[in-house]
Amino acid sequence: AQKVTQAQTEISVVEKEDVTLDCVYETRDTTYYLFWYKQPPSGELVFLIRRNSFDEQNEISGRYSWNFQKSTSSFNFTITASQVVDSAVYFCALRNNAGNMLTFGGGTRLMVKP
Amino acid sequence: KAGVTQTPRYLIKTRGQQVTLSCSPISGHRSVSWYQQTPGQGLQFLFEYFSETQRNKGNFPGRFSGRQFSNSRSEMNVSTLELGDSALYLCASSLDPGSYRDEQFFGPGTRLTVL
Numbered sequence: 001a002q003k004v005t006q007a008q009t010e011i012s013v014v015e016k017e018d019v020t021l022d023c024v025y026e027t028r029d030t031t032y033y034l035f036w037y038k039q040p041p042s043g044e045l046v047f048l049i050r051r052n053s054f055d056e057q058n059e060i061s062g063r064y065s066w067n068f069q070k071s072t073s074s075f076n077f078t079i080t081a082s083q084v085v086d087s088a089v090y091f092c093a094l095r096n097n098a099g100n101m102l103t104f105g106g107g108t109r110l111m112v113k114p
Numbered sequence: 115k116a117g118v119t120q121t122p123r124y125l126i127k128t129r130g131q132q133v134t135l136s137c138s139p140i141s142g143h144r145s146v147s148w149y150q151q152t153p154g155q156g157l158q159f160l161f162e163y164f165s166e167t168q169r170n171k172g173n174f175p176g177r178f179s180g181r182q183f184s185n186s187r188s189e190m191n192v193s194t195l196e197l198g199d200s201a202l203y204l205c206a207s208s209l210d211p212g213s214y215r216d217e218q219f220f221g222p223g224t225r226l227t228v229l
Contacts, residue, residue: 035217043202045220091157099170100147100208100218104157 002027004094006105013082014113020078021108023092029053034068034075035093035102045091051075082112116141118207118221126227132193135224139186139207145169146188147218148180151202160203163188192226200228 003026013019025034036048049059051068059066063083067076079086089109093102119138127133139146147170148160159172163182180190186207192199202225206218 037220042222043204043225044222045204045206047217047219050217093157100145100162100164100206100216101159101170101172102147102149102157102206102218103159106156 002029002032002094002096002103004092004103004105006090006092006108008108009106010109010111012111012113015084016081017112018078018080019082019110019112020076021090021092021110023075023077023105025073025075025092025094027094027096029096031097033095035095036066036075036077037091037093039089039091039107041088048077079110082110084112084114086110087112118205118219120203120205120221120224122224123222124225124227126229127195128229129195129197131195132191133195133226134189134191135203135205135226137188137190137205137207137221139188139205140209140219143207143209143219144186145208145210145218146182146186147206147208148188148190149204149206150174151204151223152198152200157204160190195228197228199226201226 005024032053034051037045063080065078089107091107092105145164147162151157162170166182177193182188202223204223206220208218
């Protein structure tokens with residue numbers, strides 16, 4: 001069985017602070033895929049990034065960066081210099097190699113205050 | 115390119131009724147998946163359709179069903195509605211399911227309220 005845990009249910013920061021969202025996953029599969037999605041108040045899940053289990057290269061995209069560590073089964077997401085528009089619920093998700101079923105974590109609500 | 119569209123956006127039903135939700139995937143996408151989001155259970159996978167065939171199914175009762183048409187549009191149906199079925203139902207489409215480069219793109223959801 002697969003499991004995704006986002007221990008932080010809610011984080012509040014002041015604008016321009018850096019913030020890291022934690023994600024820990026469990027799977028017995030050797031090939032799997034990890035995702036981060038953002039859900040603003042409108043409700044639509046917005047795709048942010050996908051990482052494959054065989055690609056541990058970390059990535060930076062603008063103010064966003066991701067740290068994938070297979071040894072600790074973690075896939076953390078950092079926002080640098082946060083902005084009010086970053087306020088949303090962020091979900092980490094896991095998919096194995098059989099079909100399109102995503103297993104989501106419980107989500108982390110990020111509130112960025114001006 | 116138009117995104118995933120879902121209709122209706124909001125729906126109010128009473129217990130015992132049935133409901134049909136519709137999802138149109140991104141043009142060219144052949145896989146459609148459905149998810150239920152509730153405050154208590156979070157985001158849970160319902161089922162996935164690919165080429166008009168159900169490929170995967172989550173742990174939901176038989177009251178939840180779906181289908182996919184030849185143009186990849188999908189519908190899900192919930193019969194004999196219960197209060198606990200009140201949720202945001204999200205549809206996602208993807209181009210090449212199973213590919214290591216595949217990712218799912220979500221629609222805005224249908225918010226179902228059961229009274």
